[in-house]
Amino acid sequence: MTVLPYLVAGWIFLIGVYGLVTSRDLIHAVGCLAVTQSSTYVLLLAVGYRDGGTAPVFADAPTDSRVVDPVVQALALTDIVVGATVTALLLALVVQLRKRHGTVDPDALSELKG
Amino acid sequence: MSARARLWVFLVGAAGFAALFAAACFDLPAFGTVPHPYGVRAVRAALSHHTANVIASVNFDLRAFDTLGEETILFSAVLGTVVLLRQARDEHRTDPEPAVVHPRVRRFALLTLPFALLVGLYVIAHGQVSPGGGFQGGVVAATALHLLYIAADYRALERVRPLALYEIGEAAGEAAYVITGLAAVLAGSAFLANVLPFGTLATLSSGGTVPVLNAAVGLEVASGVVVLLARFLDQAVEIEEPGEDGGSPRGSGDSGGNGDDERERA
Amino acid sequence: MDTARLLPLVVAVPLLGAAVLVATGRRLPRLVSDIVGCAFAAVTAATALLVLFRAGRPGPGAYPVEWVSGWRRVGIVLVGDPLGAGLAALVSLLVVAVLVYSWRYFEEPPRRHTGSFPALILVFQAGMCGFALTGDLFNAFVFFELMGVVAYALTGFRVEEPKPLQGALAFGVVNSLGGYATLLGITLLYARTGELGFAQIGRRLDTEGPDGLVLAAFVLVTTGLLVKAAAVPFHFWLPDAHAVAPTPVCMLLSGVMVELGVYGVARVYWTVFSGPGGLSHPDFTRALLVLGVLTALLGAAMCWQQRHLKRLLAFSTVAHTGLFLIGVAVLTPEGISGTALYVLGHAGVKAALFACVGVLLDRYATVDEHELFGRARELPEAGALFAVGGLALSGLPPFGSGLGKAVAEEAAGHTAAWLPALYVLVSAVTGGAVLRAGLRIFAGAGRRPRDGEEDEPETTGEEEPETGGRLRRIPVPLLAVPAALLAASLAIGVIPAVGSAVGRAGALFTDTGGYRRTVLDGHAAAAPAHPPPHWQLTGILLGLLSAALAVTLATLAVRRPARTGTAALLAPVRRLQSGHIGDYVAWLVAGTALLTVLTVPGVR
Numbered sequence: 005m006t007v008l009p010y011l012v013a014g015w016i017f018l019i020g021v022y023g024l025v026t027s028r029d030l031i032h033a034v035g036c037l038a039v040t041q042s043s044t045y046v047l048l049l050a051v052g053y054r055d056g057g058t059a060p061v062f063a064d065a066p067t068d069s070r071v072v073d074p075v076v077q078a079l080a081l082t083d084i085v086v087g088a089t090v091t092a093l094l095l096a097l098v099v100q101l102r103k104r105h106g107t108v109d110p111d112a113l114s115e116l117k118g
Numbered sequence: 119m120s121a122r123a124r125l126w127v128f129l130v131g132a133a134g135f136a137a138l139f140a141a142a143c144f145d146l147p148a149f150g151t152v153p154h155p156y157g158v159r160a161v162r163a164a165l166s167h168h169t170a171n172v173i174a175s176v177n178f179d180l181r182a183f184d185t186l187g188e189e190t191i192l193f194s195a196v197l198g199t200v201v202l203l204r205q206a207r208d209e210h211r212t213d214p215e216p217a218v219v220h221p222r223v224r225r226f227a228l229l230t231l232p233f234a235l236l237v238g239l240y241v242i243a244h245g246q247v248s249p250g251g252g253f254q255g256g257v258v259a260a261t262a263l264h265l266l267y268i269a270a271d272y273r274a275l276e277r278v279r280p281l282a283l284y285e286i287g288e289a290a291g292e293a294a295y296v297i298t299g300l301a302a303v304l305a306g307s308a309f310l311a312n313v314l315p316f317g318t319l320a321t322l323s324s325g326g327t328v329p330v331l332n333a334a335v336g337l338e339v340a341s342g343v344v345v346l347l348a349r350f351l352d353q354a355v356e357i358e359e360p361g362e363d364g365g366s367p368r369g370s371g372d373s374g375g376n377g378d379d380e381r382e383r384a
Numbered sequence: 385m386d387t388a389r390l391l392p393l394v395v396a397v398p399l400l401g402a403a404v405l406v407a408t409g410r411r412l413p414r415l416v417s418d419i420v421g422c423a424f425a426a427v428t429a430a431t432a433l434l435v436l437f438r439a440g441r442p443g444p445g446a447y448p449v450e451w452v453s454g455w456r457r458v459g460i461v462l463v464g465d466p467l468g469a470g471l472a473a474l475v476s477l478l479v480v481a482v483l484v485y486s487w488r489y490f491e492e493p494p495r496r497h498t499g500s501f502p503a504l505i506l507v508f509q510a511g512m513c514g515f516a517l518t519g520d521l522f523n524a525f526v527f528f529e530l531m532g533v534v535a536y537a538l539t540g541f542r543v544e545e546p547k548p549l550q551g552a553l554a555f556g557v558v559n560s561l562g563g564y565a566t567l568l569g570i571t572l573l574y575a576r577t578g579e580l581g582f583a584q585i586g587r588r589l590d591t592e593g594p595d596g597l598v599l600a601a602f603v604l605v606t607t608g609l610l611v612k613a614a615a616v617p618f619h620f621w622l623p624d625a626h627a628v629a630p631t632p633v634c635m636l637l638s639g640v641m642v643e644l645g646v647y648g649v650a651r652v653y654w655t656v657f658s659g660p661g662g663l664s665h666p667d668f669t670r671a672l673l674v675l676g677v678l679t680a681l682l683g684a685a686m687c688w689q690q691r692h693l694k695r696l697l698a699f700s701t702v703a704h705t706g707l708f709l710i711g712v713a714v715l716t717p718e719g720i721s722g723t724a725l726y727v728l729g730h731a732g733v734k735a736a737l738f739a740c741v742g743v744l745l746d747r748y749a750t751v752d753e754h755e756l757f758g759r760a761r762e763l764p765e766a767g768a769l770f771a772v773g774g775l776a777l778s779g780l781p782p783f784g785s786g787l788g789k790a791v792a793e794e795a796a797g798h799t800a801a802w803l804p805a806l807y808v809l810v811s812a813v814t815g816g817a818v819l820r821a822g823l824r825i826f827a828g829a830g831r832r833p834r835d836g837e838e839d840e841p842e843t844t845g846e847e848e849p850e851t852g853g854r855l856r857r858i859p860v861p862l863l864a865v866p867a868a869l870l871a872a873s874l875a876i877g878v879i880p881a882v883g884s885a886v887g888r889a890g891a892l893f894t895d896t897g898g899y900r901r902t903v904l905d906g907h908a909a910a911a912p913a914h915p916p917p918h919w920q921l922t923g924i925l926l927g928l929l930s931a932a933l934a935v936t937l938a939t940l941a942v943r944r945p946a947r948t949g950t951a952a953l954l955a956p957v958r959r960l961q962s963g964h965i966g967d968y969v970a971w972l973v974a975g976t977a978l979l980t981v982l983t984v985p986g987v988r
Contacts, residue, residue: 006148006149006150007143007144007146007148007149008149009149010142010143010146010149011139011140011143013568014135014136014139014140014143017135017139017564017565017568018132018135018136021128021132021561021969021973022128022132024557024561024965024966024969025124025125025128025966025969025970025973026121026124026125026966027965027966030553030965033557033965033966034557037557037560037561040561040564041560041564043564043568044564044567044568044571047568047571047572048567048571050149051146051571051574051575052154052157053149053150054150054151054154055150055151059249060157060161060171060172060173061170061171061172061173061247061248061249062164062165062170062171062172062319062320063170063171063247063248063320064320067165067319071157071161071172072157073154073156073157074157074160074161074164074172074173074175074176075154075156075157075160075176075574075580076157076571076574077173077176078173078176078177078181078184079522081173081177081188081253082177082184082185082188082522082526083567085188085191085192085253086188086191086526086529086533086563089191089192089195089196089533090195090529090532090533090536090556090560092195092196092199092346093195093198093199093202093533093536093537093556094536094553094556094557094560095350096198096199096202096203096349096350097202097536097540097549097552097553097556098553099203099350099353100202100203100540100543100549101546101549101550101553104543104545104546104549105546105549105550110964110965110966111964113550113963113964114963115546115547115550115843115963116547116550116551116554116623116624116627116628116843116963117842117843117958117959117961117962117963118689118690118842118843118958118959118961119959119960119962119964119967119970121966124964124966124967124970125970127967127970127971127973127974128969128970128973128974130974130977131970131971131972131973131974131975131976131977132973132977133977134973134974134976134977134978134980134981135973135976135977135980137980138596138599138600138603138604138976138977138980139568139600141596141597141599141600142572142596142597142599142600142601144596145576145595145596145597146572146575146576146597147575147576153578154578155578155579156458156574156578156579156580157578159457159458160458163455163458179453179455180453180455180458180459181453181459181460181522181523182452182453182459183392183452183453183459183460183462183523184460184522184523184526186395186396186399187511187514187523187526187527187529187530188526190399190507190510190511190530191526191529191530191533193402193403193406193507194402194504194507194530194533194534194537195533195537197402197406197500197503197504197507197537198504198533198534198536198537198538199537200497200500201497201500201501201504201537201541202537202540202541202543203543204497204543206543206544207544208544282410285406285407285410286407288406289403289404289406289407290403290407292399292402292403292406293400293403293404293407296396296399296400296403297400299392299396300393300396300400302454303389303392303393307454308389308392308450308451308452308453308454309389309392309393309396309450309452309453310392310452310453311453311454312453312454
């Protein structure tokens with residue numbers, strides 16, 4: 005089926021969001037956010053694939069060989085850096101939150117409401 | 119909201135999202151056969167600038183401005199983490215305990231360390247001709263340094279890790295990228311234009327400014343990741359929790375475990 | 385130098401400043417790092433203003449377009465059209481104001497980290513300016529994320545307290561999720577068109593008819609931008625983050641960052657989706673109008689209920705964002721220029737109000753309306769600024785916020801006759817809430833308000849001051865900055881040149897064909913003929929009406945502080961603002977579905 009790789013991306017997005025919604029642990033929630041983000045990697049790379057294409061690096065390959073789309077790969081690299089840094093920052097917040105509240109359970113955080 | 123209500127809100131939303139996304143998927147061009155106008159132009163552009171790795175060309179030449187933003191995201195995330203994981207007013211530091219390491223682990227880690235460091239530098243230097251570049255190589259190099267934590271202990275790592283120097287290295291990498299871009303403006307071209315000679319395709323000196331920008335990013339990423347990991351390791355190993363939180367379940371042994379987690383993450 | 389060459393410098397200069405501050409931060413005394421930060425921000429502001437003046441010159445002529453890296457049609461394009469350049473200038477000027485406001489008094493992290501606060505602010509400036517100037521969808525995503533990453537860190541800046549961490553985490557999770565939805569949408573558009581620039585994608589889309597893919601791409605891209613803009617039901621993160629962020633950061637978040645989300649929606653729609661291959665105008669208007677009206681009403685209702693002053697102002701930002709969305713939804717040049725004026729005026733007023741609240745926080749270690757009752761009688765200057773801010777927020781002529789409201793509500797009135805009434809109501813309620821708090825705190829008017837029941841959802845306002853200790857005397861910058869911001873907001877309303885420049889900017893902004901020709905073909909886009917927005921009698925009368933309503937509401941509330949039925953009526957709505965990250969994420973997904981239902985053609 006030619007739409008399967010695309011549908012997988014949507015599934016990964018939703019499964020990650022489901023994890024976020026039902027999470028009982030903020031570290032787990034940050035992990036789920038990373039899962040959600042991997043849907044964008046899958047979709048980017050699926051969109052860039054070409055049948056019979058090789059990696060877009062012409063060090064040894066002849067310059068007329070068919071390659072997969074290099075643009076989406078560059079975008080995926082940017083995306084990965086964004087994901088890694090956001091994860092680091094959010095984990096830093098969770099570390100401090102754990103110290104100040106003594107918990108990482110989102111149900112137990114009640115300082116802000118109304 | 120109760121957990122049940124929350125789940126219902128999610129399920130209704132997810133149903134809508136799924137329908138929307140599935141509809142889009144069936145309208146997408148078939149997998150593997152997509153025409154890629156931008157991709158074709160990028161390949162042509164990369165070859166015209168003698169850059170064998172087209173992805174590096176996209177990242178550091180055609181869309182170098184994106185990569186400036188990307189590098190800055192890392193830069194500011196590290197800065198943000200440094201600020202967030204600072205030693206709070208009510209916390210104090212203790213010196214890390216010396217750790218006992220199995221001799222085989224020690225030997226293996228010490229043997230791998232220089233090798234891993236070299237691989238990192240190689241990957242940075244060859245970004246324009248082979249897969250890799252500043253981001254990938256920078257992470258490898260920074261991780262290599264942390265093999266010392268496995269081989270010996272945190273005190274040994276701290277001795278080879280003058281953080282002030284790495285913070286300067288991080289800022290220098292960021293500044294070098296911007297200055298390379300500004301130099302092109304001074305040379306009469308557009309910001310971040312590739313103004314250096316392009317060299318011969320598939321050689322180390324090819325690609326014009328691509329290797330220069332790769333080096334800047336490599337410096338920034340390697341230093342940034344060292345600083346980032348240092349902040350998390352400090353939290354695990356050195357910083358004691360505030361006094362009034364004394365009853366907390368996380369003791370020193372547990373903290374060491376967290377440090378390991380961070381190391382694995384790297 | 386060619387004006388176009390200056391565009392990337394608006395992003396590069398603050399980044400260089402941030403790198404300098406981080407490299408030298410440990411060695412510099414506080415004073416020097418403040419000076420360095422202000423200097424880089426000011427140079428950026430000067431550059432942005434120069435671009436704006438050259439791009440905003442009336443008469444025929446293209447606006448500056450710069451292909452970064454010199455790659456025409458292959459690289460990334462920056463576009464200095466008057467609206468984008470104007471936003472970059474607004475951002476930069478507000479950053480300068482914020483850095484002056486936090487000059488020396490704002491307590492930075494101790495030891496070894498001097499300069500990290502101004503460095504983060506400079507990166508924030510670069511991110512916001514880049515977002516305003518870019519003409520490339522993926523580049524916009526990069527700057528969207530850059531703004532986000534810096535904003536999460538700045539929101540959680542005061543790690544010694546528990547509240548900021550919780551607010552920053554909700555902010556980070558919800559905004560990142562929105563960003564990923566946007567990226568999915570960008571990828572869909574890339575798969576269809578094989579392009580990333582706004583102009584290129586738009587042209588390609590128009591060669592084919594709209595279908596499910598285009599709709600999905602629109603919904604997903606817009607989701608992330610609406611999260612940033614805090615539209616209902618994507619808004620939950622905003623009050624939590626704004627209530628806890630340091631005051632100087634609140635000034636930026638409420639003053640410009642949220643508005644950039646609205647700008648993103650408008651920019652993407654006009655350049656990418658407004659053609660025959662995109663989303664039809666009635667569909668867009670319906671979707672955005674519904675969200676805008678909901679956002680405005682909910683924001684105003686919640687604003688009135690707050691006692692935590694920063695939260696009160698945060699909900700007023702939600703309410704005004706709703707009005708901005710309505711101005712964009714009507715899809716006319718007048719709607720855009722009215723909203724642009726409104727954003728300009730609002731930025732100054734809202735930042736000034738936050739600045740006044742910061743003074744209270746540093747003096748009394750609380751921002752709670754009930755606890756502060758009558759205590760700030762000793763601060764008449766701050767009280768006067770606060771009152772003027774409240775009146776300006778309600779749209780009193782001749783403030784810029786009043787002019788923007790008048791122009792936008794007239795434009796909206798052409799789409800639906802009842803919309804002007806909504807503008808009046810929402811600005812009266814939000815302005816009234818500010819005036820009510822001001823009367824109680826600075827004048828001790830009326831009876832001391834009683835605290836509500838224990839089990840009611842409510843955030844009270846005890847916090848640590850942001851200065852080293854409580855202030856005994858109020859330093860000059862803490863009052864001079866809000867005064868200057870209010871004066872600037874007044875100037876926007878009274879200087880006719882501002883109005884005509886914004887009118888031209890709105891006309892150019894909505895000229896889709898002109899934008900694409902200017903960016904891709906280098907043809908000069910002639911500014912379409914337009915009557916410049918100006919004060920009209922109806923606008924003045926409606927502005928006076930909402931100001932009078934605001935004063936009446938505030939006086940009534942102070943006289944009769946007994947809780948009325950509205951509080952009970954709104955309790956279920958207040959309970960939705962639960963502070964729970966899972967709730968907020970669930971609402972985000974539900975919002976995507978709502979947006980889908982609203983945009984699917986035929987659902988009327």
